[in-house]
Amino acid sequence: MSVPGAWYLGLAAMLFGIGAIGLLIRRNVLIMFMCVELMLNAVNLTFVTFARMLNDIGGQVVVFFVLVVAAAEVVVGLAIIVSIFRRRADATADDISLLKG
Amino acid sequence: MMHAVWLIPALPLTGFLILLATGRRMGDPKAGYVATAMMVGAFVVAVGVFFDLMGLHGEERRFQQDLFSWISVGGLDVHVGFLVDPLSVTMALFVTGVGALIHLYSVGYMHGDERYPTFFVYLNLFAFSMLMLVLSDSFLLTFLGWEGVGACSYFLISFWFERPSAATAGKKAFVTNRVGDFGFMLAMFLIFATFGSLNYVPVLEGAHELTHVTATAIALLLFVGAVGKSAQLPLYVWLPDAMEGPTPVSALIHAATMVTAGVFLMVRVNPILNLAPGALTLIATIGALTAFFAATIACAQNDIKKVLAYSTVSQLGYMFLAVGSGAYVAAIFHMVTHAFFKALLFLGAGSVIHGMHDEQDMKYMGALRKWMPITSGTFIVGWLAIAGVPPFSGFWSKDDILLAAFEKNKALWFIGLLTALMTAYYMSRQVFLVFYGGERWKKPEAAEAHGEDVAHDAHGAHGDFKPHESPPTMAFPLVVLAGLAAVGGILKSPLERWLEPVLAHPHEFASSSSTKLGLIVVTTVGALSGIGLAYSIWLRNRVRAETVEPEVLRHAWYVDALYQKIVEAPGRALANFSAFVVDAKVIDGTVNGVGALVRAGGTRLRTVQSGFVRNYALAVAVGAVAILAYAVARSA
Numbered sequence: 001m002s003v004p005g006a007w008y009l010g011l012a013a014m015l016f017g018i019g020a021i022g023l024l025i026r027r028n029v030l031i032m033f034m035c036v037e038l039m040l041n042a043v044n045l046t047f048v049t050f051a052r053m054l055n056d057i058g059g060q061v062v063v064f065f066v067l068v069v070a071a072a073e074v075v076v077g078l079a080i081i082v083s084i085f086r087r088r089a090d091a092t093a094d095d096i097s098l099l100k101g
Numbered sequence: 102m103m104h105a106v107w108l109i110p111a112l113p114l115t116g117f118l119i120l121l122a123t124g125r126r127m128g129d130p131k132a133g134y135v136a137t138a139m140m141v142g143a144f145v146v147a148v149g150v151f152f153d154l155m156g157l158h159g160e161e162r163r164f165q166q167d168l169f170s171w172i173s174v175g176g177l178d179v180h181v182g183f184l185v186d187p188l189s190v191t192m193a194l195f196v197t198g199v200g201a202l203i204h205l206y207s208v209g210y211m212h213g214d215e216r217y218p219t220f221f222v223y224l225n226l227f228a229f230s231m232l233m234l235v236l237s238d239s240f241l242l243t244f245l246g247w248e249g250v251g252a253c254s255y256f257l258i259s260f261w262f263e264r265p266s267a268a269t270a271g272k273k274a275f276v277t278n279r280v281g282d283f284g285f286m287l288a289m290f291l292i293f294a295t296f297g298s299l300n301y302v303p304v305l306e307g308a309h310e311l312t313h314v315t316a317t318a319i320a321l322l323l324f325v326g327a328v329g330k331s332a333q334l335p336l337y338v339w340l341p342d343a344m345e346g347p348t349p350v351s352a353l354i355h356a357a358t359m360v361t362a363g364v365f366l367m368v369r370v371n372p373i374l375n376l377a378p379g380a381l382t383l384i385a386t387i388g389a390l391t392a393f394f395a396a397t398i399a400c401a402q403n404d405i406k407k408v409l410a411y412s413t414v415s416q417l418g419y420m421f422l423a424v425g426s427g428a429y430v431a432a433i434f435h436m437v438t439h440a441f442f443k444a445l446l447f448l449g450a451g452s453v454i455h456g457m458h459d460e461q462d463m464k465y466m467g468a469l470r471k472w473m474p475i476t477s478g479t480f481i482v483g484w485l486a487i488a489g490v491p492p493f494s495g496f497w498s499k500d501d502i503l504l505a506a507f508e509k510n511k512a513l514w515f516i517g518l519l520t521a522l523m524t525a526y527y528m529s530r531q532v533f534l535v536f537y538g539g540e541r542w543k544k545p546e547a548a549e550a551h552g553e554d555v556a557h558d559a560h561g562a563h564g565d566f567k568p569h570e571s572p573p574t575m576a577f578p579l580v581v582l583a584g585l586a587a588v589g590g591i592l593k594s595p596l597e598r599w600l601e602p603v604l605a606h607p608h609e610f611a612s613s614s615s616t617k618l619g620l621i622v623v624t625t626v627g628a629l630s631g632i633g634l635a636y637s638i639w640l641r642n643r644v645r646a647e648t649v650e651p652e653v654l655r656h657a658w659y660v661d662a663l664y665q666k667i668v669e670a671p672g673r674a675l676a677n678f679s680a681f682v683v684d685a686k687v688i689d690g691t692v693n694g695v696g697a698l699v700r701a702g703g704t705r706l707r708t709v710q711s712g713f714v715r716n717y718a719l720a721v722a723v724g725a726v727a728i729l730a731y732a733v734a735r736s737a
Contacts, residue, residue, distance in 0.1 A: 023718050032714070097712025 008049040016042035027092035029081050036077075040070050102149040103164050106183050109150070109193055110236060112143040113228035120225060124218030133208035136221035140204045140228060144197035151190050162187055162602050165238055165302065172241075176297060184238035184301055188603040191433060191596070192235035192365055199357045199440050200228050202578035206448050207349040209574035210455060220260060220347070227253035231358050235365060240289050240299040243366070247285065247330065250359045251278045257354060258346040270342035277339040281329015281363075288322035291315070301369065308372040308605070316376035323370060324384055327363025333421060334391045337414045338661060344406040348451030351406060356413050356447050357440035364420040364436055368429045372605035375427070385425025385509055389516040392418030394658070396523040400530070401654035404461050405450045408531050411657075412487065413443055415520060419502050422517060428505030428608045430597050435498035437596070438589045442486035442495055445582035449480035452571040452579065453535060460542065463534040470536040472568040475576045477536045479583035484532045486586040488525035489628040494589030496625070501593070504620055508611055518627050525631025533639040542568075 019038035026032055044063045051059025084091050116139030124132045154162050164185040172179040183189075204224060211220050230249025237243045252275075259271030289299060295315055296304050308316070327333070332340035343355045354360070367374065367384070374381055392415045399411035416439050423432035454461055456473050470477035486493035489500070499521060507514040570576070601607050610617070637643045653659065 020722055024715055024722065093714050096714075099710065100712030101707035101710030 005049050005053045008045060012042045012045040012049065015039075015045065027094055029084065029091070029093050029096075032093060033077055033081060037070065037074070040066060102146075103153040103185060104166065105146055106150050106164070106166055106185050106236065107168060108146045109143050109197065110229050110232035112139045112146070113225045113232065115139060116225040117222060117229060120218055120222045124222055127218060129212060129214075129217040130208050132218040132221050133204070133211065136225050137201060137204040137208060139225060140197060140201035143228070143232070144194070144201050147190065147193045147197045150185060151194055154185060154187065154190055159602055163302075167238075177293065177299075179239055179241050179299060181242060182238040183236045185236070186603050187599050187601075188365075188368060188433070189236050191437070191600070193232060195437050195440050196228070196231050196235060196358050199444050199582075200231075200353060202581055203349050203353040203357070203444060203448065204228075206352075206451070206575050206578040207347075209572045210349050210451055211347065212572075216260075220257075223253055223256045223260070224349075224353070227257065227354060227359075231362070234362055238301055240292060240301070240304070243369075244285060244289065247326075247362060248282065250354070250362065251275065251282070251330070254278075254343070254354050254359055257350040258343045260346055260350065264345065267345040270339075270345040274339040274343050277336050278329045281326045281336055284322045284325025284329070288319050288326065291319055291322065295319075305370065305372045305605075308376065311373065311376055313376065316373050317380050320370070320374050320377040320380035321383070323366060323373075324380065324387075327366050327421075328387070329363075330366075331360050331363030331417045331421070332414050333363075333387055333418060334394060337391060337395065338664060340414055341407055341410040341657070344404070344410050348406065348447060348454060351410070352444045352447030352451070355410065356443040360413065360417055361420070361436045361440070364417065364424060364432050367421070367424045368433055368603075371429050371603075374424070375605050381425045381427065382510075383425070385422050385506070385513055388418045388421025388423075388425055389506070389513045389520075390418070391415070392422060392520045393516045393523075394418075396520045396527065398654055398657045399527040400523060401650040403464050403655075405453060405463050405466070405531065405535065406447070406461060408463075408527060409443070409446055409450060412446075412524065412527065413439075415524065416443065416487070419499065419517065419520070422506055422513060423502040426502075426505035426509040426513075426608075427606075428501060429604055430600050430608065431498065431501035431505055433600060434593060434596050435502055437592065438486070438494035438498040438586070441582055441589050442483045442493075442586040445479060445483040445579060445586050446487065448575070448579055448582065449476050449483060452476040452575055453480075453568075455571050455575070456568040457542065463531060465542050466535045467538040467541040468536070469568055473570045475570060475579060479579040480536065481532060482583040482587050484528050486589070488528050488632060489521055489624060490525075490632075491625060492590060494586050494592075496628075497590035497593050500621055500624055503624055504610055504612065504617060505608065507616075507620055518624065521624055522627040522631040525628040526635045529632045529635030530639050533635060537640060 016039050019035040019042060022035035022038070023032050026035065044066055047059040047063050047066070049059075051057060084096065088095070116136050120127070120132055120136060127135065154164070165182060166185070167180050167182040169181055170178065171181045204221070207220065207224065211217050214220065227250060230246045230253055232246070234243050234246025234250060237246060255271045255275040258274050259268045262268045262271070292304055293299055295311070296307055298304060311319075329336045340355055340360065344351055346355075374384075395411045395414035395418060399408050399415065402408045402411060416435070420432045420435050420439070423429070423435060452473065453466070453469060453476060456469070456476065457466060460466065482493070486495040489496045503514060503517050503521070506517050597607075612620075638646070638649055656662070
């Protein structure tokens with residue numbers, strides 16, 4: 001017996017919601033970053049689910065693109081985070097508002 | 102030799118370039134001699150071309166030289182080329198001849214000036230432009246020279262630009278000339294639209310196909326150009342002010358050559374003028390009125406150069422009277438004799454000013470013939486020539502003009518006759534004041550009164566000094582010009598035959614020989630009575646000077662004041678309006694308003710940029726939700 005598609009979609013929505021809320025309420029930069037990854041993967045899961053449901057390989061192709069972009073984003077994002085922590089070990093996201101207008 | 106015609110303008114151009122590059126190193130007086138040598142060279146070439154042309158027969162006397170293509174756009178193809186025919190060669194001969202003499206004179210006159218080489222740079226550039234004007238084979242190239250001489254005139258009038266009056270006079274000349282140039286340009290547009298060409302030969306040969314209206318329009322527009330350049334009513338006002346320039350400039354540009362360009366242009370297009378009798382009548386009327394009007398002013402001027410300036414305006418009026426009467430040869434004849442005697446008079450005046458240490462007021466001169474024998478002798482020849490005393494040159498040319506005017510219209514002739522009388526009067530007044538009478542520059546009370554005269558330059562002559570004769574470089578041109586002014590009358594009948602090929606309809610004097618003789622007698626009596634009148638007033642003191650110099654004439658009929666009211670005042674008001682209302686309020690206001698708007702908007706919007714990542718994330722989330730909600734609401 002196979003799991004119905006709606007369950008996958010529900011799981012993806014929950015993961016996305018957790019990621020979004022985490023991004024908004026947490027202050028630790030690293031955690032916020034992980035939340036972003038969670039949201040990206042929630043979207044990936046949605047794509048895969050729809051690809052199976054609609055029998056369309058296109059959805060799975062998009063997932064590869066998202067993975068590549070996410071990998072690039074991790075490289076840049078982690079580099080920024082590391083350089084922030086080098087200056088101030090206890091920095092939170094709210095301490096960094098240098099671009100205030 | 103004919104093929105060397107391009108050398109005539111090229112030599113002064115070379116002189117201009119050489120002096121521009123190395124003039125300062127050559128200095129005073131070498132730069133002057135280089136410039137003079139170029140003009141003499143040009144004159145020699147012009148003489149050679151003249152003899153070549155003489156070797157040909159009547160109708161064949163035309164040679165065109167095409168140098169290179171200058172402008173080629175669409176249907177317009179303008180070549181730089183020269184048209185050698187009796188008219189252009191006559192002009193080239195007297196421009197280079199008189200020009201060379203005046204260049205030589207300037208070597209002495211400008212000696213010691215700070216910007217001596219610059220003066221000759223301009224002078225050579227002027228000669229180049231003037232020769233392009235007269236020798237070119239198309240309207241456009243003539244226009245190039247026309248503008249060139251205008252620019253040089255501006256440079257040279259304001260040569261002593263340290264004096265505000267000189268700078269202003271230069272600007273006035275330039276601006277007034279622009280009004281006329283506007284007419285010239287419109288005429289060229291019309292010619293191109295009609296003929297599809299701006300070259301003289303096709304235009305003038307096709308002129309007989311013109312309709313009456315087109316011919317009149319072209320003639321009048323060209324005449325507007327001529328009015329500006331040749332200082333006729335109502336655009337003459339710049340010429341008297343142009344006397345602020347050095348005296349050789351006044352002689353060369355504002356007496357002998359540039360101001361006659363308008364007359365030359367009219368004669369050049371005579372086939373078109375002949376088709377427009379209305380335009381001819383207008384030209385004759387303007388000429389006669391200008392001649393009369395300027396002569397009245399000249400009777401009451403005290404500045405030695407101002408008298409000559411108004412006299413030039415008046416004599417140019419004569420030339421236009423001749424053109425308007427269809428007597429083109431008489432116009433050119435008078436132009437040539439006028440170039441001789443007026444250049445002579447101006448150079449003589451320059452010599453007087455030089456010898457009197459920059460004094461220009463005739464009321465503080467007198468008895469100079471004892472001190473300056475060459476200057477006074479030559480000046481007297483010039484005086485007799487311009488006054489029309491036989492057998493001097495001015496008599497013959499003026500007589501031709503008056504005869505032509507008599508046949509055209511008796512009223513115009515009468516104005517011309519009155520003008521001739523006044524010409525004799527004011528020139529005699531000048532000669533008597535400057536060279537005869539008492540030595541007024543000596544008297545202490547004169548010097549004192551002079552000192553109080555605020556309107557006058559303070560650097561004039563006072564007290565104990567002796568007027569001195571000018572150096573040989575200045576005296577030599579005077580003597581040569583005096584010779585020409587004396588015997589120039591013999592050119593009369595050769596010139597008539599010589600110029601015949603360029604005229605569409607040679608002018609024939611219809612009057613009987615007894616009428617001619619009668620007119621000659623009347624003219625001569627007029628001239629002599631003018632001299633006699635001046636003699637009794639200025640040497641015998643029969644009449645108080647004030648009564649013959651009414652205020653209105655001293656102020657030149659208040660024309661400058663009138664122009665100030667009707668042209669300058671509205672112009673100034675408009676400029677003020679543009680500067681302080683349109684520019685400051687409207688244009689600056691728009692620009693500053695846009696800036697202020699952007700700035701205010703930016704100030705409000707910058708608060709959105711909090712710098713907190715979570716705020717941005719929240720905004721993205723809210724935005725995404727809003728878009729989704731919108732999509733759901735639409736599909737539902």
